[in-house]
Amino acid sequence: MIMQAFTAIFTPVCLGLIIFGTILGIVFGSIPGLSATMAVVLFLPITFGMEPTNGISLLVGLYMGGISGGLISAILLKIPGTPSSISTVFDGAPMAERGEAGRALGVGILFSFIGSIFGILALWFISPLLAKVTLLFSAADYFSVAVFALTIIASLSGKDMLSGLLSGLLGIALAMVGMAPIDAATRFNFGNYQLLSGFDITVLLIGVFAVTDIIMVGFGRRNLSKKAEKKPYQLKGYGLSMKEFIQQIPNVIRSSVIGVGIGILPGIGGSTAGLLSYTAAKNSSKYPEKFGTGIIDGIIASESSNNAVIGGSLVPLLCMGIPGNTVTAVFLGGLTIHGISPGPLIFTKSGNIVYGIYLALIVSSVVMLVFERLGLPLFVKLLDIPKHILLPIIMVLCCVGAYSSNNRAFDVYCVLGFGILGLVLKKLKIPSTPLIIGFILGSMFEENLRQALQASHGSWSIFVTRPISLCFLLVAVISCALTVRKNLKDKKTAALAGASFHTEEEEG
Amino acid sequence: MTIKTRNTIASVIFLLFGGFMFYASLGVKTVMSNDVGSGYVPRFIAVLIILTAAGKLALTLLDKNPNSRKKETSKSDSLGGFGTIGLMLLYMLAFNSVGFILSTVCYLFAQMMLLSDNTNRRPILFAILSIVVPVAVYALFVYGISMPLPVGIFGF
DSSP, X not given: OHHHHHHHHSSHHHHHHHHHHHHHHHHHHHSTTOOHHHHHHHHHHHHTTSOHHHHHHHHXXXXXXXXXXXXXXXXXXXXXXXXXXXXXXXXXXXXXXXXXXHHHHHHHXXXXXXXXXXXXXXXXXXHHHHHXXXXXXXXXXXXXXXXXXXXXXXXXXXXXXXXXXXXXXXXXXXXXXXXXXXXXXXXXXXXXXXXXXXXXXXXXXXXXXXXXXXXXXXXXXXXXXXXXXXXXXXXXXXXXXXXXXXXXXXXXXXXXXXXXXXXXXXXXXXXXXXXXXXXHHHHTOSOGGGTTSSOHHXXXXXXXXXXXXXXXXXXXXXXXXXXXXXXXXXXXXXXXXXXXXXXXXXXXXXXXXXXXXXXXXXXXXHHHHHHHHHTHHHHHHHTTSOHHHHHHHHHHHHHHHHHHHHTOHHHHHHHHHHHHHHHHHHHTTOOSHHHHHHHHHHHHHHHHHHHHHHHTTTOTTHHHHSXXXXXXXXXXXXXXXXXXXXXXXXXXXXXXXXXXXXXXXXXX | OBHHHHHHHHXXXXXXXXXXXXXXXXXXXXXXXXXXXXXXXXXXXXXXXXXXXXXXXXXXXXXXXXXXXXXXXXXXXXXXXXXXHHXXXXXXXXXXXXXXXXXXXXXXXHHHHHHOOXXXXXXXXXXXXXXXXXXXXXIIIIIISOXXXXXXXTTO
């Protein structure tokens, strides 16, 4: 299977798509306001007509490039291109102020690559083991996994757990439009035949992320003409000596392990991984007072960690079909469209595709290392593209993407509907990531609940008598309890400090 | 809008949505005898939405924190935001009937004009881009990857 994957990936077309995807991903990642999620969402419909390996490889390139591209604007503009690069700003910006922007960029690119490779190796070795464990899962266990994933995502995607839960439940509700699983009964289509097949995940993603962002820019159009000051840079090689590289090995291993761990847990995301690794690097450093003043340790911790998240986040996706973040949610859509069902049997049924994903990730990492470094002058120039020109063009691509997903204008109307829904959620400070995860897990939730209840003749005790199911439900309850406790504590602190308490979330 | 008002509005919207979902799910028929039926999970989710929204509403109403009554300041540009929504709406309505190229040319030009200000408004550049981009996208999709786009009443 590895050889099959090797021959599928190392073809001129597939390699070309990986290179194209990675470069374009870097462009999307580097421009603040665009994101890895947006890149993957926009190109998902284009992959429909491709061979599965080619299509998935393009998406892999976009994901990899999208995450690593964020460091360019984080260092040169002090604005993280993606949320994953937030902690890169802490030391990248002071280095740029001191005239060391080139060194910061070089180090960031090199350790993004190392973090990515670490994450891919973790994915390669952990996934088959996890897949073997998930073979023991029954319908009741899968239902509890879905509940666990939803509560974790709801708890961690924003500070207000109830808002996160409402968003996740709304996502499940949207997934129930159209024909039901098991008996194909029609629901909530209100006489509209277009709704019989339900809403398309691509359409929902384009609407809630891309279109909402463009509308939000419309509301803040006065800020569009304000340009952030761009720092000049000079760079030779990757900006660090072999001695410095060796000194940073413990930092990169620790940060990559944190990145992989955070990636495996659903809903936490790259920015938390970066922040946690940054804090861990600072706490274990011999010179913690230098963090934040412009040292490479901070950049290395942030970038190796947020790139290691990529491999980690694919572990639950491939083994259980549970997307950990919005980009992997789109990935799940891509896999499903190409007839690949993530789950414990993916290694036996579609092993060549899985190994193809691993190889595509490795190739994409190498492409990122080489092309992000070589193309730095071009990517820096792209930061100058005016948003008032770029965003309308992206809107057009959104509509084309939505139309192409099913060749019907109805999906284009839905895109605007979901864009407005995303806007309402943003205005009400309700995170939209749980909505997407809820939408994806909705059918898994329902199908397994009904199957489990059929098996137990309607008794709910099946969910607490099976050990695996009970474990997941207990973890879900504990996570909820801890989040409620933390929320109450934060509210008290905010009240004492005279500040307001509101929700925040991370998207791709 | 204060945080309290915002949270109250959010809770009420979800309460109404949950109620509507519960009502609509009552009409879903059970097809198989040994199954809970296709209306069961929607009703279950609707009840969860109602309970969560009611919990959020109760917490909001009981919140004694004076900061939650402070007005949040936001400098949003209503003309820019609602204008963008309006242009998107017109574009999507015209997308199928007028055709991809023509509707996109009009949308791109109007949207670029709306988002730009006196310092960066360049109508000639916008007009050129508004024509070049849709033609290029059309060529890529229709001829490049054989994915049809709406031709509309003018045949292109």
